[in-house]
Amino acid sequence: MSADFRTASLSQLTGQDEFIQRHIGPDAEQAQTMLQALGLASIDELVRKTVPAGIRLDGRLALNGPRTEAEALAELRAIAGKNKLFKTYIGMGYHDTHVPNVILRNVLENPGWYTAYTPYQPEIAQGRLEALLNFQQMIMDLTGMEMANASMLDEGTAAAEAMAMCARQNKKNRSTTFFVDADTHPQTLAVIRTRAEHFDIEVVTGSADELASTECFGALLQYPGSTGAVRDLTDIIAQAHDNKTLVTVATDLMGLMLLKSPGSMGADVVVGTNQRFGIPMGFGGPHAGFFAFREAFKRSAPGRIIGVSVDTKGKPALRMAMQTREQHIRREKANSNICTSQVLLAVMSVFYAIYHGPEGLKRIAERIHRLAALVSEGLSAKGFIVVHDSYFDTITVDMGSAKKQEGIYQAALIHEINLRKVDETRLGISLNETTTLDDVSRLLNVFCAGDHALDLEAMDAELAAQGTPGIPASLKRTDAVLTHPVFNSYHSETEMLRYVKRLESRDVALNHSMIPLGSCTMKLNATAEMIPVTWPQFGKLHPFAPLEQTQGYQALFEELQNLLKACTGYDAISLQPNAGSQGEYAGLVAIKKYFESKGDTERDICLIPASAHGTNPASAQMVGMKVVVTACDSKGNVDLADLQAKIDTFGERIACIMVTYPSTHGVFEEGITQLCDMIHAVGGQVYIDGANLNALVGLAAPGQFGGDVSHLNLHKTFCIPHGGGGPGMGPIGVGAHLAPFLPGHPISAVPGTNPANGTISAAPWGSASILPISWMYIKMMGAEGMRKATEIAILNANYVAKRLGDHYPILYKGSEGFVAHECLLDLRPLKEASTITEEDIAKRLMDFGFHAPTMSFPVPGTLMIEPTESESKAELDRFCDAMIAIRREIAQVESGELNADQSPLRHAPHTQDDVLTDNWERPYNRDTAARPASWLKIHKVWPSVNRIDNVYGDRNLICSCPSPEAYTEG
Structure with a gap:
């Protein structure tokens, strides 16, 4: 705490800014040292030299002050407590389940799994x-x-x-x-x-x-x-x-x-x-x-x-x-x-299968089916019409009239049971892993007005003799499944724990070192933000539970939407898209629906700068738009002259432009407001890709400087972890004119939307249970913290660019000589002089304990670096030291001291097998290979394989598990 205890006032001792200090890597002294290295007096001066004056916010964000971790968790727990946990038999692809605790603790709650990046x-x-x-x-x-x-x-x-x-x-x-x-x-x-x-x-x-x-x-x-x-x-x-x-x-x-x-x-x-x-x-x-x-x-x-x-x-x-x-x-x-x-959820589910094994899974399935058979037989015995003779876990009952259906449905609610209204007269009952014999008895009591008078144990014994009474013999599975050893080896918790740990140890995640991926924003996913994800009040709710049981979620959604509106300047937010790609799609659908509502159906052109993310053109074609690429100028900005030429050519056929801001080239384009005005002048819409929103929050708002719609990568700027390649959330923010065209849902009405707008994700609010992460982040940061995070993200990027700029050319900079929140290293001259490639550098970084920056995007032959605000100066220096050491190794190749094919760069990454060999015949020593920096003598993550042959893998495509012997034979 910065204030001295003896002289501070009580208000200064509350610790309101403690989380901000924990989320942001550099402290005040480190930040000042970095500013001095850049020749700047203050953060404000840096902002003035990077963010165009025409888009900067005048005042502070419309957010409250920061909450402490304890305060935010307490507030969110009160919100979660408004959700009601009924016993739910709605089904429709969603079922209550038991998460094995060994998987809950060691995967879902483990940053070694949830902070990793996509396995590029x-x-x-x-x-x-x-x-x-x-x-x-x-x-x-x-x-x-x-x-x-x-x-x-x-x-x-x-x-x-x-x-x-x-x-x-x-x-x-x-x-x-x-x-x-x-x-x-x-x-x-x-x-x-x-x-x-x-x-x-x-x-x-x-x-x-x-x-x-x-x-x-x-x-x-x-x-x-x-x-x-x-x-x-x-x-x-x-x-x-x-x-x-x-x-x-x-x-x-x-x-x-x-x-x-x-x-x-x-x-x-x-x-x-x-x-x-x-x-x-x-x-x-x-x-x-x-x-x-x-x-x-x-x-x-x-x-x-x-x-x-x-x-x-x-x-x-x-x-x-x-x-x-x-x-x-x-x-x-x-x-x-x-x-x-x-990825994270796919991994959890296969670990569930590995832990239970085929016999365990079959027992679970048989138990679910037998309980369903009990319900079916019990209801039939009491004169109810069970619609299907063949079933697995779901029983549909025809009540004969809407009145009888409603009576039973309401009776179930009184007993805190949710049934499914299939149509006007039928009710659905879907049983699951958590259902018990007592649950079946309570279900039958609901239908039988409190007294089913059935001997369920005797009925169960009779059904047991039948095996699977609801599955005809012709439909019973007879082939063996999950026979690979991996599904038959780890059924004790000890063995499962060790297998999960063994796999985790082969990966580099944020719990090891910074992941400096440009355009991916691999920042801290704070523990306090993650804790609510596993609260049952959020985890055990069915997406189609009656809304009166989900008041906590509704309050969370409304408040998070308001927080995101404050951060972006938009008038409305949809939380439905469950990935950035889905957000792009939802935003373009909203634009298309908007034009259709005006009878303006000829607009079919989507302008996309050459530097855009690959999802942009792919999303545009998915909504039936034709992609027209606009050029970038020599400074990496959208070429406004070329844009005008495209506007002159296509005119009122233009539906929108999709532009990433700051650009994927790592600069704040000064012509962004002019670009927006040019598109609006012909009636088009401006889609601002939110991938780089981490450089804007608190400094500029896309909804105010010309954007009509943006998707917001909550798994980037707003701290939902990447999970090794998913989950993500990609809500969209829109201007008031597009708000009526946000996605709806046919089952659970999303307030303010029309189902005719279309449905983007299977659930009305997408991946709802990870939204508390972003809520916690914004609450704990508050207005000051959100702005400071953006400022330090820009400072860190410029510090890295400054340190590396003497060794590698920085491809693009703004007019004042600064970058935004990321920078592009141009490796093409080095590649030409030495034959060392961007891939060689990426693999060599593994020997230093770092994941590589983004490779060859948006410009081939470059590395795009984004350090984020969460990395300390010490970690930034370690990364820069590694990159500078690699540059010295490239210089050895350039000078002829080392042949490229004999250099550590070309042999990287180095494994334990490499350095433990009895036959070391390389012109550099083992320490140079595996411990090229001093910090690696304290801790090192070893790559478990050498460089992988991509071509071989595509020519010999095998996408199933090899035998264990294949690894030892290899």
């Missing part, structure tokens, strides 16, 4: 990659499919992506119609309809039996159905194939422990959610959608696929395969705009 540098991400490969194997086994990706954002998104993939893949049927089984979860149908509208695809629904007589390129069938029905789809799929229709099956992972797999019935694609494999409902997320498919579709599949390759020693090693399919390379030609998945 696989040599220091082998633990996460192995877990994801296990996830793919689990999905392939259970679905009966040949391949699977490493997860999607949710089940609805996965189904919509399946529709789009079938349209791309089906060359034999050029129909523009997609068929959806009427017994599909309604939120999935809503997401599909939204996506289809902008692809000019017609969606028709009907009974699965109607598929054979429907001309369509693709179809989605739900198995088991949303109302619980289980039926053999083999003949239906065969008939569809005869009609050249590709078939996607949406399914339930737990059900597949007992049910015949969709792959064995002929499915082309299989989708669903992993939620009931040990992931809290969380009022809708985050959960990992899964996506499995035929091998023939591998180059058309969306999302990421983890593949097995080899390193330079021939040792098996994992990496993201076929990255040429991804949006950051293919732009508007990408398979999808999804740039992250749900």
Whole structure:
């Protein structure tokens, strides 16, 4: 505390700013030292020299002062206490579950797992990659499919992506119609309809039996159905194939422990959610959608696929395969705009499967089914009409009239039980892992007015003799699943704990060192922010629970929306998009709907600067817009002359421009307000990509300097951790004129929205359970802290640019010679002089204990560095020292002292196997290889493999778990 205790007033001793000091790395003395290095007297002077005067805020943010950690947690606990935890049997793809404590503590609550970055540098991400490969194997086994990706954002998104993939893949049927089984979860149908509208695809629904007589390129069938029905789809799929229709099956992972797999019935694609494999409902997320498919579709599949390759020693090693399919390379030609998945949740679910093993999972599934059978038999015995004879976990009861339905529904609420209203007369009951025999008794009492008078234990004994009474023999699963040793080796907590730790130790995350990735904002995810994520008051709520039971969440949403409006200058916020890519999509849909409401339907051009994120053009094509690229000038700014030429050419066809601010080149473009005025002059809209909002909050507001809409990466600026590549949240802020066009939801009404606007995510408020993280961050920082975070982010970036500028050219700077919150090192001259590449430098940084900066984006042959405000001067200096040491090694190559192929740069990263070998024949010593800096003698994270052969991995695509012997043989 800065104030002396003997002289400070009581108000100075409250510690209100303690969290700010903990979140921000440099203290006042360090900040002053860095300013002196830059030749500046103050932070204010730095801001004046970096942020254009025309966009700077006049006053402070409309936020309160900072809260202490204890105060913020207490306030949030009071909000959480307004949520009511009823026993919920709504189903529809969401079920209460038990998160094994060994996974809860050692994965979900462990920064070694939740602060890691997307595994673009696989040599220091082998633990996460192995877990994801296990996830793919689990999905392939259970679905009966040949391949699977490493997860999607949710089940609805996965189904919509399946529709789009079938349209791309089906060359034999050029129909523009997609068929959806009427017994599909309604939120999935809503997401599909939204996506289809902008692809000019017609969606028709009907009974699965109607598929054979429907001309369509693709179809989605739900198995088991949303109302619980289980039926053999083999003949239906065969008939569809005869009609050249590709078939996607949406399914339930737990059900597949007992049910015949969709792959064995002929499915082309299989989708669903992993939620009931040990992931809290969380009022809708985050959960990992899964996506499995035929091998023939591998180059058309969306999302990421983890593949097995080899390193330079021939040792098996994992990496993201076929990255040429991804949006950051293919732009508007990408398979999808999804740039992250749900890695942390995919990892949790496969650990759940590993911990329980196939026999344990089967026991859980059998128990759920038997309890469902008890409910079915009990209700039938009491004269109720149970709709389906075949089922897994869901029973639908036809009450015969709306009045009787409402009576039972309300009676259940009195007993703190949530049932599903399927339609006007039917009620749904979906049982889950947490259901007990006493719960079944209480359920039957609700239907039987308090006295079911049934001997449930006797009934259960009779059902036990039948095995799986609700599953016909022809639909019972007979093939072995999860036979790989990884699913059969770690069933004690001791073994599971060690396996999780072993994988964690192969990764570099923020708990080891700074991750200086430009445009990714890998900042502190404070423990106090993370604590509420696992509170049951947030985790155990079903996304379609009655709103009167979710008043805590509603209060949280309203307050967070107000906080985000204050930070951005926008008039309205939608919290539905559950990733930055989804936020882009939602923002563009809102723009399109706005123009349609005015009858202005000819606007189909989206202008995108050449430096834009790959998601921008991919998102634009997903809403049916045509991408026109605008040039950048020699200083990295949007070329306003070229922009004017594009405006002159396309005029009132222009729907919008998507511009990142500050730019991806790491500068505050001084022409941003002029750019906005130019687009507005022809009636277009300005989409300001929020990826770099960490350089704006408290200093400038996009909603005030010309933006009409922005997506806000809460997993960047607002402290939700990256989780190894997901989860994320990408809410959008919009001006008042776009507010009526924010996404809605057909099941739970989002206040102020119209369901006709479309549905972006399966749940009404996206991944709601991680929103408390951002709420906590803003509350604990307050107005002063939010501004200070931005200022220090800019200071840290400029300090790094200053220290490295004498060794590497800084590609772009502002007019005063400063960068924004990130900087680009231009390696192209060094590459030409030495043949040392940006990849060589990235791999060598691993030997120093650092993850590499962003490589070759937005300019090939560069490294983009963003240190964030959370890194101390000491850590910045360590990173700069490492980069300077690497520059000296490059100089040795330039001078001829070392041959490039014999240098530590070309051999990096160095493993323990390298330095422990008896046969060391390199022109540099072992210390130079593995401990090139003094701090590495105190602590070192060892890369577990040498440099990975990417080409080999793509030419020999293997996306399933190799045998354990493969590693030892390698």
